[in-house]
Amino acid sequence: MYTLNYKSLNMKAAVIIILLIASLNTVAQKAFEMEHYYGKTKNFEIKLSLANGYILGSKIIKTDIKTDKVVKYLPNKIQGENTLSLVFLPDINDKTIKRRKRDNIILYKMKDDYEMLPDKIIGSYGVDLKTYSFKLYKLRTNH
Numbered sequence: 765m766y767t768l769n770y771k772s773l774n775m776k777a778a779v780i781i782i783l784l785i786a787s788l789n790t791v792a793q794k795a796f797e798m799e800h801y802y803g804k805t806k807n808f809e810i811k812l813s814l815a816n817g818y819i820l821g822s823k824i825i826k827t828d829i830k831t832d833k834v835v836k837y838l839p840n841k842i843q844g845e846n847t848l849s850l851v852f853l854p855d856i857n858d859k860t861i862k863r864r865k866r867d868n869i870i871l872y873k874m875k876d877d878y879e880m881l882p883d884k885i886i887g888s889y890g891v892d893l894k895t896y897s898f899k900l901y902k903l904r905t906n907h
Contacts, residue, residue, distance in 0.1 A: 799881055801900035804829075808889065810869070812900050819876045824852050824869055826889070835861060837869050848874045866890050871900075 801812040808826050815821030824837040837852035852869040854861045861867075871887040885900040 800903045801885055802903055803887075803898045803900035805889070805896050805898050808896070808898075810887075810889070810898060810900060812871070812885065814881075814885075816881060817877050819848075819850060819874060822850070822852075826869070840868075842874075843870075848876075850874045865892050867892075 797816050799814045799816055801814060803810045803812075807829055809829060811825045811827075813823050813825075819842070820839045822839055826835050826837060827833070836855040836858065838855055840851045840853040843849040843851060850871045852871070854867055867890070869887060869889050871885055873886070881902060883902050887898055887900060889896045889898065
């Protein structure tokens with residue numbers, strides 16, 4: 765008579781589960797590349813991580829030059845049809861941010877997927893009643 769060996773059966777099940785989990789991680793890889801841009805105003809440094817291929821995966825880090833306060837901005841919406849403007853708002857999970865009437869960053873003439881990335885991106889930072897224009901420049905990678 766054949767007897768089941770539960771120890772080897774449990775081991776096989778564990779191996780199968782590990783293989784399934786590992787394969788799920790490889791399937792969920794990002795379908796976009798991050799490109800980095802940098803710009804500066806009188807008061808702020810702005811760093812953009814542009815998700816080329818999925819623009820809503822982008823993020824902006826704004827650093828106040830005087831206080832070194834860092835705020836992360838995430839995409840909120842895309843405006844326009846022909847020339848897209850991408851609106852970023854402060855990360856809602858950051859409880860250290862002072863809530864204001866207006867606090868946004870807008871990037872102009874954006875695309876979801878670039879064949880050739882622009883060397884320069886124009887944007888504006890709006891806080892309360894003030895608006896600051898800026899230009900972001902593509903950072904060169906050293907290979």
